[in-house]
Amino acid sequence: MIINGGQLNHSIVKGSDGSAISGVLAPGGSYTFQANSPGTYNFRCGIHPTETGVLFGSFPPPTISSISPLTGTAGSTLTINGTNFGAVQMGGTGVTIGNVNAQATVWSDTQIQCTVPFGTGATNGNVTVTVAGNPVTFSSPFAAKPVEDWTRTENNNAINDSDSANAIALDGSGNIYVAGSISNASGNPDIWVRKYDPSGNISWTKNQAGGANLDDEARAIAVDGSGNAYVVGVEYQTGSPQKEIWVRKYSSTGGVLWTDSYGGILNADDYGNGVAVDSAGNFYVAGGKSSGQGLNFSVRKYDFTGTVVWDQEYNGPDNIDDEATCVAVDGSQNVYVAGYETTSPSNWNDILVRKYDSSGTLLWTRTNSNMGEDRAKAIRVDASGNVYVAGYVTGSPTNVWVRKYDTNGNTLWTQTYDSPANSYDYGYGIAVDVFGNVYVTGDEERSDLGQGPNVWIRKFSPTGTPIWTETYNGGANMGDVGKAITVDANGNVFIAGQTLESLAQLSDIWVRKYKQ
Structure with missing residues (x-):
């Protein structure tokens, strides 16, 4: 504050540009100067130019x-x-x-x-x-x-059989692609694929029934930079009593571009479980192929035309079931695959994570065993090559399991979750945002509240610290599962799974968008 303590009129002028800032100050008048930043401020009197002064502006720290x-x-x-x-x-x-x-x-x-x-x-x-x-x-x-933005459900009302969304992906325009299964008129599940616009309006829906009209199911979906969708699952072919791995590429408008199916060397069930696509349009399918040693852990690379580039299989030490459940690819076309292998002495399932280079050469393998049924169900990789895996491990009795590896396979952190009911809790989906925050979905058993499985979602910081947890319990108090999760650049979180809203029907497809 500047006070005119003399007998004459004065005015305050900024020394830097000569502009009057106070108007005329009569004797006893005052002017308060507001400084926008610390520093030195020179002034002079506009009426008596030889009279000058200096103010020193400083601010105490908040x-x-x-x-x-x-x-x-x-x-x-x-x-x-x-x-x-x-x-x-x-x-x-x-x-x-x-x-x-x-x-x-x-x-x-x-x-x-x-x-x-x-x-x-x-x-x-x-x-x-x-x-x-x-x-x-x-x-x-x-x-x-997070705040719920919108929710979409779907079922075949004429059948009221089990329907489920198993996978979710986004394109660069914010459209949402969901894949799973929906019951047909015979009560058997068909492959189901749907595209929503960013507001949750339906753009198109595709159903696919295998030739045998038995249990067909989409288990994974990925979208490339042009909006083409790659869907992987299982299908019963005409004349075949066994499941085969099923792969289909759709255009952005839902047109079928091509379809492939394959299996192992035996006439036994084969499973397509995971898919990823790189920036060149190559895509990768993870699953389990029948062999003389049960299932083999399998990953296959296709080019953008659908031609097989390479195919890798792994048979674990017990010659029983080993299965790849998920796949991811980084910017250098390194391929990350996770699932489980069966080991001695009690035929336990151990979590298995493998990294391959772009030619299909194995770079490293990591395992995790809690001496029971331990399985990886989802995998992601970030721009730095860090690898994120979600699944479940034997605990009390089963716990959600989340692990972050660096690009060389070194463990950075591990988190597990056991619900208050100390019951069956599973991790099925994982996503990573541009800040390195990690999102996991699955289900938690809440028998302590009189509830069966609830959808469970948790966000972790880049260092593995839990930030928030969301759950969803449907109207039937049971049968609610989060199976897949993804997040966009604006922090919107998308969940796909199933819910049971009434005991008068079986599960419905369930898709939800949260805003952060």
């Missing part, structure tokens, strides 16, 4: 004493209490949550209220207030929980 609430939804209000925020919001000041700007709605020297922004970065927890270039971060993180 402090944060509390934030409220510590957990909330995007779009809600966050209150920040502290000191030295400034009476008004000036230049060089602001609030960020997870490095995302949060719009302030109330600003005083001791309290700020802001709106929690939507977006993936907003949920990694760090709340920072910056005043005049001085930042301060609160000691406890804020966790932004």
Whole structure:
């Protein structure tokens, strides 16, 4: 504040450009100058030019004493209490949550209220207030929980048999592709593929019944840069009493481009479980192929025309069932495959993760055993080559299992989850966002609440710390499962699975979008 303590009129002029900023100050009058940043400010009198002065602007660093609430939804209000925020919001000041700007709605020297922004970065927890270039971060993180945006369900009302969404993928325009199975008029499941627009409206739906009209099912889907969809599953062919691996490529408008099916050397069941596509249009199929040693762990590479490039199989030490359940590919066309192998002494299933180069040469193998039924069900790889695997391991009795490896197969962290009921909990799907946050879905048994399996979703930080958990319990209090998950660049989370809304029918296809 500048006070005219003399007997004459004065005016305050900025020394830098000569502009009058105060108007005439009569004797005893005052002018308050607001500095937008620390520094030196030169002034002179506009009436008496030889009279000059200097102001030194400085700001004490802000402090944060509390934030409220510590957990909330995007779009809600966050209150920040502290000191030295400034009476008004000036230049060089602001609030960020997870490095995302949060719009302030109330600003005083001791309290700020802001709106929690939507977006993936907003949920990694760090709340920072910056005043005049001085930042301060609160000691406890804020966790932004997701908000349901829309939900879609589907069943064959004429049959009311079991229907399920098993896989989900996105294209670059935000369209959503879901694959699974839906019951036909005979009560047997058909392969089911659907494309939704970003608002959840149906673009097209494709059903496929195998020639034998038995149990046919899509288990995986991937989408390339042109919006072509690659679907993998199992199908009974005409005249065959056994399942075969089934592969089909659809155009972005749902047209069938080509179809392939194959199996192992024996006339026994074969399983197509996973698919991934690289930037060149090559795609990769993971599954189990029948052999003289039960199932063999299998991965096949196709080029963009559907021509087989290479095919790799692995037979575990017990010559029994070994199966690949999922596959991912990185920017260098290295291929990551996970599933399980059967080992002695009690024919346990051990989690098996393998990395191949672009030519199909094995680079490394990792296993995990809890001495029971341990299986990997989903795998993803990020831009740095870190590998993320979800599944389940023997626990009390079965626990969700999540592990992050570096590109060389070294374990970075592992997380498990056992529900309060200490019952059967499974991890089926995994996704990674652009910040390295990890999303896992599956189901948890909540017999302690009188509920069967509920859809279970958990978000982890890049270092494996749980950030939030969401569950969904359908109307029948049982039979709800999250089977696949993906996340877009804006932090929207998409889940596919099944739900049981009434005991008068069997499961329905269930797809949900959450905003963060």
